Amino acid sequence: MTADRPRRLLILVASPRRNGNSALLADAALRGAHAAGLDASLHFADDLMQTFLRDCRDCRDEHGRCRIDDGYADFFLDRFLEADGLVLSTPVYWYGMSAQAKAFFDRMFCYVARSYPQSQRVRERIQGKRVGLLTASEEMYPTIGLSIVNQVQEYARYTHSQFVGAVHGQGDRRGSVREDRHGAMAAAEALGRQFFERPHADYQVDSVR
Ligand SMILES: Cc1cc2nc3c(=O)[nH]c(=O)nc-3n(C[C@H](O)[C@H](O)[C@H](O)COP(=O)(O)O)c2cc1C
Numbered sequence: 001m002t003a004d005r006p007r008r009l010l011i012l013v014a015s016p017r018r019n020g021n022s023a024l025l026a027d028a029a030l031r032g033a034h035a036a037g038l039d040a041s042l043h044f045a046d047d048l049m050q051t052f053l054r055d056c057r058d059c060r061d062e063h064g065r066c067r068i069d070d071g072y073a074d075f076f077l078d079r080f081l082e083a084d085g086l087v088l089s090t091p092v093y094w095y096g097m098s099a100q101a102k103a104f105f106d107r108m109f110c111y112v113a114r115s116y117p118q119s120q121r122v123r124e125r126i127q128g129k130r131v132g133l134l135t136a137s138e139e140m141y142p143t144i145g146l147s148i149v150n151q152v153q154e155y156a157r158y159t160h161s162q163f164v165g166a167v168h169g170q171g172d173r174r175g176s177v178r179e180d181r182h183g184a185m186a187a188a189e190a191l192g193r194q195f196f197e198r199p200h201a202d203y204q205v206d207s208v209r
Pocket of ligand 1: 016139
C-alpha cells in the first residue's frame, strides 16, 4: 500500500462458470470495492492458467523461468505481487476449493522456490497483503466451506497476510446465490467495500496491544 495511489484489490473467480454463483459474489465484492474508491479488478482463473504446477526441475528454462506458457506468470508477478489484497471466489467442489483455486496457490511455488532467480523479491512481495474469501455451494450446513477457510487461513499465516473476511453463499443453479437467505450478496459487497478498513487482530503472546 502506498499513499499516492488507491489500494489495489484483485478479485479472482475460480469457477469455470462465467455467470455462476462465485462470479456473482465476486461481482458484488467488486461493486463494493469500487464504491470505496479502490483500484479493484476481477479476473477468471481459467483465463490465467492452462495447466497445473509441473516438476520445476524439469520445467524451468536456462534462466530459471517457468516454461508453462500461459497467463499465470504475468498475473502473478506483475499484478498479484503489486496488489494490496486478494479476494478469492471459489465454488465448493468435493468439500474443498476448486482445482482452479488450488492451482493458483500451487503455482506460486514456482516463484517462491529458491531455484527461481528472483525468489527473494517474490518472498518479500508476497507478504503483508489482505486476503478475503467468497465460497458458493449447494449444501448449506454451517461448516460446508470450513476446509477452504482453514486453508486460506494457513496461506495467510504462512505468507504473513491478513485474512480479513469470508462470505458463504448458498446456490446451485447459476445465479441462485441471489436468493441466499442469509444475504450473501450484500455481505460480499460489504466485504469489498470495507476490505482495507476491517479490523484484523491475530496476536502472538508477545504482541503489543
Ligand atoms: C465438481 C463439483 C463438485 C461439487 N461439490 C459440491 C460439494 O461438495 N458440496 C456442495 O454443496 N456443492 C457442491 N457442488 C455444487 C457447487 O458448489 C454449486 O453449484 C456452486 O454454486 C457452483 O458455483 P459456480 O456457479 O460459481 O460454479 C459441486 C459442483 C461441482 C461441479
